[in-house]
Amino acid sequence: MTATVKRRALAVVATLALAGLALAPSARAQQVVADLSRHLVGITTGFVGTEVLLFGATEGEGDVIVVVRGPDRRETVRRKARVGGIWVNTDEVAFPAAPSFYAVAASGPVGEIVSPRILWRHRIGTENLELRPVRPLDASDLAAFRDGLLRNKVRQGLYHDKPGRVTFLGNRLFRANLYFPANVPTGTYTVEVLLARQGQIVSAQTTPLLISKIGIGAEVYRFAHENSVFYGIFAIVMALAAGWIAGVIFRKG
Amino acid sequence: MQIYLPIAEISIDVFLLLGMGGAVGFLSGLFGVGGGFLLTPLLIFTGVSPAVAVATEANQVVASSVSGVLAHWRRGNVDFRMGAVLLAGGLAGSGVGVWAYSALREIGQLDLVIAISYVVFLGVIGALMLIESSRAILRSRRPDAGMRKLHQHTWLHGLPLKMRFRKSKLYISVLLPIAIGFIVGFLSAIMGVGGGFIMVPAMIYLLGMPTITVVGTSLFQIIFVTANVTFLQAAHNHTVDVVLALILLTGGVVGAQFGSRFAGRLPGEQLRGLLALIVLAVGARIVYGLVTTPADVFSLGSAGGAE
Numbered sequence: 001m002t003a004t005v006k007r008r009a010l011a012v013v014a015t016l017a018l019a020g021l022a023l024a025p026s027a028r029a030q031q032v033v034a035d036l037s038r039h040l041v042g043i044t045t046g047f048v049g050t051e052v053l054l055f056g057a058t059e060g061e062g063d064v065i066v067v068v069r070g071p072d073r074r075e076t077v078r079r080k081a082r083v084g085g086i087w088v089n090t091d092e093v094a095f096p097a098a099p100s101f102y103a104v105a106a107s108g109p110v111g112e113i114v115s116p117r118i119l120w121r122h123r124i125g126t127e128n129l130e131l132r133p134v135r136p137l138d139a140s141d142l143a144a145f146r147d148g149l150l151r152n153k154v155r156q157g158l159y160h161d162k163p164g165r166v167t168f169l170g171n172r173l174f175r176a177n178l179y180f181p182a183n184v185p186t187g188t189y190t191v192e193v194l195l196a197r198q199g200q201i202v203s204a205q206t207t208p209l210l211i212s213k214i215g216i217g218a219e220v221y222r223f224a225h226e227n228s229v230f231y232g233i234f235a236i237v238m239a240l241a242a243g244w245i246a247g248v249i250f251r252k253g
Numbered sequence: 254m255q256i257y258l259p260i261a262e263i264s265i266d267v268f269l270l271l272g273m274g275g276a277v278g279f280l281s282g283l284f285g286v287g288g289g290f291l292l293t294p295l296l297i298f299t300g301v302s303p304a305v306a307v308a309t310e311a312n313q314v315v316a317s318s319v320s321g322v323l324a325h326w327r328r329g330n331v332d333f334r335m336g337a338v339l340l341a342g343g344l345a346g347s348g349v350g351v352w353a354y355s356a357l358r359e360i361g362q363l364d365l366v367i368a369i370s371y372v373v374f375l376g377v378i379g380a381l382m383l384i385e386s387s388r389a390i391l392r393s394r395r396p397d398a399g400m401r402k403l404h405q406h407t408w409l410h411g412l413p414l415k416m417r418f419r420k421s422k423l424y425i426s427v428l429l430p431i432a433i434g435f436i437v438g439f440l441s442a443i444m445g446v447g448g449g450f451i452m453v454p455a456m457i458y459l460l461g462m463p464t465i466t467v468v469g470t471s472l473f474q475i476i477f478v479t480a481n482v483t484f485l486q487a488a489h490n491h492t493v494d495v496v497l498a499l500i501l502l503t504g505g506v507v508g509a510q511f512g513s514r515f516a517g518r519l520p521g522e523q524l525r526g527l528l529a530l531i532v533l534a535v536g537a538r539i540v541y542g543l544v545t546t547p548a549d550v551f552s553l554g555s556a557g558g559a560e
Binding site for chain 2 (some may be wrong): 043044045046047048075076077078079080081082085086087088089092144145147148149151152153155156182183213216217218220221224225228229231232233234235236238239240242243244246247248249
């Protein structure tokens, strides 16, 4: 399976490279081209996480940085404090637009490829994410809740605090494995591929990636959310039938 | 073999779920208890969010109560009149319970209230069972001791709106069964249990019902109360996971079958003592989670279900 994917990917990379060579003089504006091994990740009932292969070619030397972002979501961060001996949620802050997934991959240490100012401008690295709370907070609280959000997301495997690897095959072709865990949120992701040269971002390309529930799981989810009244009735009927069948088996056994 | 649960939105090993359902089903077959009060905490320990665990368990209890009530119905051990009165209270209580559940979830205190409810009830029930079984073991060694007065008159018998319950040979106020039904219905919504472990002692000790009609009548009204909870949770909170419920009840049905076959052959009181210790251990595990300093004092709003 992976071998086939790799072989197919290499074939595509080779084709792209040839195309790149042929178009070299005219393609000055687009110095980096990249694509994904697939643009749709289906979350089926047996889904345990998956890898998507990113591959591409650059025009000339340079470093590649890949930024993967899931759709923005409202995240509520709660802080516990000890009240009468037990730990209770005592404070909460909502961040209305936090990326549901965030990962970075690079061909070298990002801090050495470009300056911190450029990292900040391109939102590279979790420390550079723009997270605004719904209500104004003083600086220390904001930092605490922001760090709390990042820590929880890293623990869930949805934010990667350390960049993954982009590997070059020769000095023109590159590839990276993007990993999505079992609990990956659904929606339209963006995969941004940046080419850096001499400390500057010289070219960028953005590719969409759709992650959605498919199969029975997706049907159940849609049923539960769009026809919740009938879903409730269905759940009861299913339980009544199962219980009745069990009762009949019991009687015979 | 991992299975992705569509509403809980996590992957769990299907054999772990079948095993949990089977083990709790075995205990419920052995002791005639519902098992929801053990399965809900186990689901939470496995990583299912408390909101989904509670709502899904209500759904699973519908199934286990139906299979249980059939046997009692055939033997004519269901007092339908008493069941209907309890149910009137139960439907109201579970409605209020689901509303409270949504409100608590909104302010981020649902997990805490679920945990504390479990600590209180597992602690009390476990302790009472332990005392009861150790007394019974002692009594079996001293056969002369321990006669209990069959019927006592208390202030409870002075309440108005009396009604005659032929099957249970009772003439009591309907207010008391309605109140009991209401409280158990409320707990059913908050804790994801049938509430048999509260209902049964309340029927015996507070209402004075004969033991023979107690279990069947309790199961009869639990079906409707948990069905009501399932419906309201599904419609309002989107937290009922039918895939999870189906796996659990499959394991539960098989487990219960083995449990009921073993019931006659094993030393009952010693086993009851063992169940009491299991119940106390689960309660202690929840207390441990509440009092120890969490690895991270920050957490994200619970996943799964309504946005």
